[in-house]
Amino acid sequence: MRDARRANPFSDSLTARRAARAAAWACVVCGTALAQPVFTPLSVAGSDDTAAVGAAALGGFVAAGDTFADRVEIMDFRGTVLRTITRAELLALMPWMALDGGPDGPGAVAVSASGKQVFVLVHDDTLPGDGLGSDGIVRYDLASGALSLFARADLFDRGDQVSRLAAAHHAGLLFVGSHAGGGQVRVYVAGSGALTGSLLATWTLPVGGAIRGIAIDRVTGTIFAANANGIFRAPIPANFGTPPAWTLLAGAPDIRGLAWGETYGGSGARGLYILTGDASGGSRIDRIGATAAYSATPVSPQAYASGPGELWHSIAPLGDGRLVVGLSEDAAFVSDAGDPWLTFDAWMRDELAEQVRFARGLISPDGEPAGWVIDADTTPGAARFHPATPDGAAWTVLLLLAGDAVLDDPNAQGDIRTVLSRYAGLSGVGPSRTSDGIFRHWIDPATGGVKSGWDPEFATMSTMKIVAAAARAAAYYPDDPQIVLAAQRIIFRVRNWDSYIQSGSYAMFLKGQSGGGAVGGSALGAYHEGLLFVDQAGVYGGPPSVTARGAWLDRSRWPVGVHLAGFPITGNAWGGFQSAFTSVYPALLMADYRANAAWRTQVANIRWSSAAWTDDNAPRLMTVFSAGTTRADWGGYNADSFAHHPGDVTTLTALAGLAALGDATPAAQAYHAYRAGARQTFRTGATILYRRSDVDPSYNPNSAGLPDVAMGGLALAGLIEPGFTGPGFVERVLATPYSTIEMCPVDRTGDGAVTIDDLYAQQALPTDLNADGVVDARDAAALANWLRRREGAELTGR
Secondary structure (H helix, E strand, O other): OHHHHOOOOOOOOOOOHHHHHHHHHHOOOOOOOOOOEEEEEEOOOOOOOEEEEEEOOOOOEEEEEEOOOOEEEEEEOOOOEEEEEOHHHHHHHOOOOOOOOOOOEEEEEEEOOOOOEEEEEEEOOOOOOOOOOOEEEEEEEOOOOOEEEEEEEOOOOOOOOOOOOEEEEEOOEEEEEEOHHHOEEEEEEOOOOOOOOEEEEEEOOOOOOOOOEEEEEOOOOEEEEEEOOEEEEEEOOOOOOOOOOOEEEEOOOOEEEEEEEOOOOOOOOOEEEEEEEOOOOOEEEEEEEOOHHHOOOOOOOEEEEEEOOOOEEEEEEEOOOEEEEEEOOOEEEEEEOOOOOOOHHHHHHHHHHHHHHHHHOOEOOOOOOOOOEEOEEEOOOOOOOOOEOHHHHHHHHHHHHHHHHHHOOOOHHHHHHHHHHHHOOOOOOOOOEOOOOOEEOOEOOOOOOEOOOOOOOEEHHHHHHHHHHHHHHHHHOOOOHHHHHHHHHHHHOOOOHHHHEOOOOOOEEOEEOOOOOEOOOOEEOOOOOOHHHHHHHHHHOOHHHHHHHHHHOOHHHOOEEOOOOOOOEEOOOOOOOOOOHHHHHHHHHOHHHHHOHHHHHHHHHHHHHHHHHHHHHOOOOOOOOOEEOOOHHHOOOEEOOOOOOOOOEEEHHHHHHOOOOOOOHHHHHHHHHHHOOOEEEOOOOOEEEOEEEOOOOOOOOOEEEHHHHHHHHHHHHHHHOOOOOOOOHHHHHHOOOOOOOOOOOOOOOOOOOOOHHHHHHHHHOOOOOOOOOOOOHHHHHHHHHHHHHHHHHHHHOO
16 A cells, blocks of 8 residues: 555646646556545534535645525535624625525535635525526635625526535636526636736537536546537637537436545545436435546446435545535535545655654765765665755754654654764764855765865854754753754854844844854845744844844845735735745744734735736645745756746655645644655655646656755644644744753763763753852762662662
């Protein structure tokens, strides 16, 4: 099963984009055949008939509409209610309606792929007095909280009864199935920022009849629509002035809904799911496999699930491998008993474990002296070509901390000791540093100097990462004298902090000179990930650095760019954008950033702007733009952003990283990518989510760097422990204060060794323990005697 769940579908790309995506993604192998459905109750408050359900194709969100209560509940993927749209709110938008306790009200729900937008089709048999459409489409935006009347139309013409309308959202368009006009598919422009929509096209099927179901295969850009005369298929046209070319796929009586199960179940489960009534007055779900769904001639659906005597109203696919079904009472999640993929919670632990494996595998992987960490791994069979870096060492230490704290990794502490000892210069050749302690970026493990062919820079950003990791390790292992000593050597040999922040502008210098001080011309203004360095300078530097830290943390001071109206994203240039990691790093490592409402909004704005781009452009996976490896013709390594993203590459580790503040939805969307087969295997043997292109799904990056990988695993660790509630791994281990005392640089107790007792001694000094008016070695001896007496008392139980 391990091989099955790691099957890689990215192969054999074709020239045309849609064909490439279809070919590359259709060959996902899950390992076992379709088995049997498993129903799990989903409570819908006060529900008599959940006539309408919708779900995010990329995971995270579910919406359920109750016709008798005239309310819609919007929930996360665990069923927690996030927002309830009430009858009063619907009537405020559509005052001509007379919604009551009958079957009028919500008739269909469509949720955009990211979950950002929810569209509710509402019908009523009261004719309005203004001559406009008697029914309405209501839009709710999860990002802004805006509820609006999106469009008016005549959708249902059969009086006060359950309508079983149909709707689906795809690529900035809303497809609405109506009964009016003999049965129509109405297409509305429904971009991510639009409160209202405009009608783009009206389609009819080859044989008339009320539209009862709409589903979209997002990979191929195909729409399926059903009426009482059958199920029809058509490519969504690029030119909406031309009607689609419909093909009859199957006949099915009493159709109530369609769902395209892209990641549902195991092998053979992908395909079209059809909710119908049956002759006994009950309900059933039939299916047409993905291959058969593109048959040139009609096919017969296969029976999959049935509910004798039960009334099932609606069906929708959720990106986490489940279907959602609206029932006569409440709703249900449907999964398949033969599904071989890991559950969401098991996947989070496995993804973290694989990232720990990735990081550990880069500790001296090719015979380098112990403790050097190579910055990136390559694909199986390809030689590694990156130097050692402090950056890689830092992220490795942090991932190993997660491995110990969350996964009980027995080897993490020893590996951390080895890495920090090397970078502290306590274990043979160490890294070259400036006289101010700034670390060289690209290191030759044989010499500690610059790796030939690489930039010889001494980098403040590399320094900030290794300082952060060393501080966290020392705090987590205070009783490990070697780790603490190494950490203190790394941290407290950095000095002259103030000189690396430009006076007045508070810009941060990116490079240091060998003899001390910053390299002129290397300053980069706020805002960027250098906030981590400025944060450290505010602890270890003087008043200028303290002032600079306060300025950097004031989000209102810095430039913004806007991709989604109302959701500005702070960067270092007006109208520009940065890669997502620049905000994920401090969200993981800075308590003040995490607690600051303005910066929490920054992370949310990146998330919702990414959702907007995803909804409008219909990529195969939830897309977050961050830095990483790309194809050579796209420029090689690239810091992707909303302004520049060659290849439309999503960084899935950054997507998971957006869960750093405790919202599990981005992790659920990364889980969808896992189920879609998006993991990649590297030379270390680790199989992880990394980067995937929507332009070329077959593209496998030839390398992956630790700075672009680790943020995903660390955010998942924060969700795993303690299970979404209370202070977890991030608060307990990562976003912790910096020690302001160099705790054990020497043998304070005079016993001939640097041990944990020296930590206690250093914390007690300067203190005149023997009351002779002078703090000197005799005070250290007095402390040592006290410590020995304390140990003796502990041993005897006194």
